Amino acid sequence: MNVSVVVFPGSNCDQDAVRALASFSGRPVAQVWHGDPALPAATDLVILPGGFSYGDYLRTGAMAARSPIMEAVRRHAYEGGLVLGICNGFQILTEARLLPGTLLPNKTLTFVCKPCTLRVERTDTPFTGAFRPNQVVQFPIAHHEGLFYLPEKELDELEQRGQVVFRYASPEGSVAPEASPNGSLRNIAGIVNERGNVLGLMPHPERASDPVLGERDGLLVWQSVAGWIEGGH
Amino acid sequence: MDFRTVGLTENEYKTILRELGRTPNETELRLFGVMWSEHCSYKSTRPLLRLFPIEGRAVVQGPGENAGVVDLGEGFGLAFKVESHNHPSAVEPYQGAATGVGGIIRDILAMGARPVASMDGLFFGDPELRKTKALRQGIVAGIGGYGNAVGVPTVGGKTVYDEAYTENPLVNAFCAGVVRLEDMVRSDTAQSGRLVVLLGAKTGRDGIAGAAFASVELAEDTSASRPQVQIGDPFAEKLLIECCLELLEKRLIDSMQDMGAAGIISSSSEIAAKSGVGMTLDLDRVPLREKGMTPWEIALSESQERMLLIVNPDRMEQVLQVAAKWALDCTVFGETTGDGRYVMKAGGAMVVDLPPAFIGGNAPIIHWPSREPRDLEERQRLEVEELSPPKDLGAVLRSLLEDPNLGSKAWISEQYDSMVQTNTVIGPGGPVSVLRVLRGDKSPVFVAFSMEADPWKCRTDPRGGGAETVARTLRSLSVCGAEPLGWTNCLNFPSPQDPEVFWEMRECVQGMADAARGLSCPVVSGNVSLYNETPQKKILPTPLVVTAGLLSDLDGFLPWSRWREGDHLFLAGMPNTALGASRYLLRTFGLLQGKILPFDAGAEQDFTARARRTAKERAARSARSLAGGGLAVALAKEAMESGIGARLDVQIPTRPDVFLFGEGGPRALYAVPPASLPLFRSIWRGSPLTELGVATGNILDVKRGFSLSLAELRDSWRR
Amino acid sequence: MRHRAEIVVTLKSGVLDIQGKAVFQSLQQLGYGELEDVRVGKVVHLLLDAPTPEKARELARGMCEDLLVNGLIEEYRISLEAAER
Structure with missing residues (x-):
């Protein structure tokens, strides 16, 4: 699979994503500068990495969402290509209107960095095919703005269309509000667009992809994407 | 003009x-x-800093540049330094702490190194005061606000509370970076x-x-x-x-x-x-x-x-x-x-x-007059026989776990990104932090960091306290299996113009130097912060030490909090220790008094060598070097985090409180699976070793001591 | 002609304002029992060169829509004054 990681000024998880994907796929991972007009040809998956693009100034993700490369990312998504926004990348996708909603400051009003358990809600997306239904996995979170927000009615529609892919859950799989580390509405940790080819995820699968660091559930995401691409989608 | x-x-x-x-x-x-000025010229302390040993096998760059550098092999080096940002943080906590983090990161960058890990030594005043809470909130938010955004993980730290810091909080920012030596x-x-x-x-x-x-x-x-x-x-x-x-x-x-x-x-x-x-x-x-x-x-x-x-x-x-x-x-x-x-x-x-x-x-160097404190004898006086032993040692332990100095600091460290750069093997919360260092296309190595400060011991016994501070970092590194490479320090003191302060500082430095020489571990960088006082209050003598150690692979890394049912528990090192300036004495009797065990280079060398061998030969499952709160607090932490209790029956050679809560000297708590007992015993043969009991159940039960459930321990620790 | 535009951005009513909530609680703890509500927002100052105040306002509005304001959760108001040389 061909992966491109976009580097914005202030991205700081870009190299982590590059390493995780290069190590998983055994292929070089392209790094694309935010000012570039185009993605490398034959890109299967574009990753918008975590970090503090433009210092998180004004609103998280707002300025990155308006950088030149985002036109190419939008086109890639429109043509059915895969896009994964992790943490700040998720915030950028909402600001770019590639995903609905927005990410507000955590209910704790502090940055929160810790391992988190998530329940996978759908296994028929390009990003979750390798998961078992309702599987509980562990990815770390590290963010200050992770409270997913949409007005109530739109949230209901989002749920009805099955766009919620990951929820914060207890290790046993309960998605009671206490299991959410940031107060996210309905414990939402990750959503896809209607078509299912754009995923925004606050937790960090690239930080759970190396046994030396203790967690490896993130590999399931890469396995899912690889399987999807091999399946000829 | x-x-x-x-x-x-x-x-x-x-x-x-x-x-x-x-x-x-x-x-x-x-x-x-x-x-x-003092800050730029070190005019009061240059003669003292010459006491530190600065040469060692691993040293590539000693003191004098923006940071010290030690060799990690294959043409790579580790640059590191700790620096104070005390006064700015007292005036504007958020920006003071944030710019402290930014400044030390640029020091590392200036060596040509990519900054890969930060740690912070924080010293706050009375935790109950609103002033302390506001300062703490600002400082913690500032460290996180800067470090998280800049993408350098905060992998550990040290937090100390004492009313001596109420007007003068201290922020000591540490950073380490990895440099290709040819590009240094x-x-x-x-x-x-x-x-x-x-x-x-x-x-x-x-x-x-x-x-x-x-x-x-x-x-x-x-x-x-x-x-x-x-x-x-x-x-x-x-x-x-x-x-x-x-x-x-x-x-x-x-x-x-x-x-x-x-x-x-x-x-x-x-x-x-x-x-x-x-x-x-x-x-x-x-x-x-x-x-x-x-x-x-x-x-x-x-x-x-x-x-x-x-x-x-x-x-x-x-x-x-x-x-x-x-x-x-x-x-x-x-x-x-x-x-x-x-x-x-x-x-x-x-x-x-x-x-x-x-x-x-x-x-020009200023030679300030130096005078032994008039009340030194009073500070060091401690007749244990005059202290009536508490009846309920369980309550004492719970109170120690509730001491903000010893309790869980997760609520602070969770506000820092400890994982960015995906090389953090062991993050905050343990005796050491462990980082993977990638060396181009060669195999990675692992670096362990230990940060320590014990201002109370430096108050009652400056030379002993200085030595104990350095030795503690070396013990922690050795117990986990790391080979010490070098250390950095920040000397936080009040005005050197007070002859008693200058004497304390000289003694602390002498003690630190003694320990460093005794354990052959050089200083590679450092920083001095003086005048930490207000007209009403001086801070305690506060040398902070960060030592880096090398682990060539993780097979030789011995973790902590890994007890399993049936493991045998041992105390390695002298069973007899001291109550001087211990957390127990302060918390239970309100006393900041007493001498501490004198630094014994032979005993420390012997202990650290055996400890490293224990890790390398995988002769134990879990180990923790003893520090604040002594054996009892180490037992509690191991039990809580392992999720398993223990039954201990020891012929206590001294008063139970001295045995359980005494501090100082080279000592560690080991958990050994039955199959490893012969190897473990052979490694420690000829050195003091006390078998304490067995890990089992969900109660930490010490005969003639206390009996507390894991739930009770956790309840106190997380309070 | 130079104009100074002050843009006040606030969360729409109905959107959870957790900063406002925290400030509210803190002020109450400080004894301000009269306090009924707190909303926290931000202020952006622009210095613009435009032929007329109407044009300046139009420019500022465009900037709000393009970047400064997230219409899903935020609303804004613009106040304009002539800037001295």
């Missing part, structure tokens, strides 16, 4: 007159005022005919004379000092890091300095002096953020997120291109010369003309 206005003494002014053979002008005088930057490599370049943020009036500010006691009303506070921009710093590393990788620069205390003057004169070149700087070309800045304000500004580069004119075009890619200002404002003069121009006139080596290096 009078020399006293800028903080110079009469003797210092006479030295300047003698050397220059003329009267310095106002700009020059102001530069001397800052460059010869030095400040003595500039030749004449090179360009002097400013990279990064524009220059404003931030922190004007901040270095001098750090060298005076805090005024009672800190709000009066506010205009001097610097504002941090982690976004700019992130761009600066990436830009500088790209410039180095493309070999476009000859040398580089960060701009910390005393800004342009300090960074540029250091390069000129160490490289033995002259320098001519045109202050009119410095990009400014504010109008009407005077030459001395420009020269001394401490605006953050700036670096000084020395560039060969042939490469300037490429340097500008890289800077433009990262959207950073990059301005040539001077050149190195062959005439050996350090010259600054402004408005077409020459405003400074000095010999470069004289600016930073020649502040």
